[in-house]
Amino acid sequence: MTACLEIAGLSATLANGVRVLRDVSLTVQPGEVRALVGESGAGKSMIGKAVLGVLPPSVHVIEGHIRLEGADLLALPAKERRTLVGAKTALIPQDPLTALNPSRRIGPQMTDRLTKILGWSGEKAEARIRQLLDEVQIRDPARVVASYPHELSGGMRQRALIAAAFAAEPRLIVADEPTTALDVTVQKQTLKLIAAMQRERGTAILFVTHDLGVVAKISQKVTVLYAGEVVEEADTAALFADPRHAYTRALMRATPRYTDPQASLQPVDDAVLAELAAEIATADRQWRRPHG
């Protein structure tokens, strides 16, 4: 079976030569949710952007492959790649406010992709969006479609964006911290909604997050990232039962637990970070040698 998404040996640098991704490999099987965890700056969003082809101009992929259902994205001409990525993937963004154009109504923004990439007619796209809005439990789809983004609450906006992401039946969704910008009360509902829609359709999701609580709820597989390097990869259940890497264990101790609110949070141990830094320095040296 071809993997839905296969990233192999992906490395990327900034213009000044600093590596932001170090030999990252991960796969997402069809219908699977893979969580990508790490602290801010670990490069987890960068991987999502690389898949979608929207890396900032300052970041350059220097080696590796990104295969979407077998097609090597980095080898494709820009236009073909855009069409393929547009047809087969979708993004659930982090901040539902900035992800919507403030001066355009929600409806046209949601149908854009359907008409542009999939070549649907306007009516067909609109009907589809209404149906999806219904499915994400938005009570008055007609009103939402005619609203400007600022007229809706954050939770409503995020649900509309989730509807838009699932509308074209993508094979893969990149969810870039989709609950981080929301109120805690809305976070749980949103997560449940994504999980339910995903299960129903069997969409593969690359779920970028820094929240291990979210990982436990939604994903089957986890990849832990530190400073652009994969430090651990496992089934979610296995990872929580038996974290192998010292950094993963440290990360878990740094997560608040509702079951034990008295327990104080443990910051990641300096010794662990020092060890990681040494590991990365070695990797960088080895990497530089063959590349000059």
Next chain:
Amino acid sequence: MAEARIAVRHFNARLWLSGAWLLIALLAAIFAPLVAPQDPLAQDLMLERLPPFWLQSAEPGYWLGTDSLGRDLLSRLIYGGRIAFIVAFVAASVACLVGSALGLVAGYFGGWADRIVSRIVDIWMAFPPVLFAILLIAVFGTGLGSVIIAIAVIDWTRFCRVVRAEAMAQARMDYVESARIAGFSRIGIMLREVLPNVLPSIIALLSLEMGIAVIVEAILSFVNLSISTDDPTWGGIIAEGRLSIHQAWWVLVFPLITLFLTVLSFSQFGEGLKARLDPVLR
């Protein structure tokens, strides 16, 4: 919530007041031959330096008095408005089109486009504007066209800088990224996604620029570098009024008030319009 409502009402007041003044002044200028009580060029030394209507020895029909050649001040102000509005609309529009287009490209595309445009703007802004205008008019010769060109050539940088900064901020927004993923071209995104969000600022600035154009035209008329001295201009009237300030203060004061109200209205109208157009503030 209450604060927001008060703010909205406040915006409306200034929008309507400034809009009303501009509309009255504009209509008067357009229909000047019908509205003006006298011929603005007719001299009558028997009627020189008549005071405005509420003072003794005022003549009916000469509401704001006459200047030292016996020409009716109100009629001259109304005809002067024609030049002021033509310059305001044409010069500001040209400056707006050029400046906004370059600013949008520089801000959205960044990189080389931005570097080139920004350097040109930096160099441009190093010239003192009024001297630059006088220089340009020395080259093109006096006349309405020259005044318009001079203002547009000087002030496009104002639009360029603001639009560049706003386009830059918008280009970083996630919705631009989403549009990229949805397969839109860069130019398509610039026009469809970014431009509408920059438009309220462009319109506010356009209105402000019209006020500035009116002032610049008045300055150039004042130093006699605008159009021929026969046609009344606000700056020209002010220049004449300055010479007879002790005998006939009204010849200086009324054009100054007219100029002040018009420029103020342009800027307030722009701000009010921006608040109206901005989907988030609306």
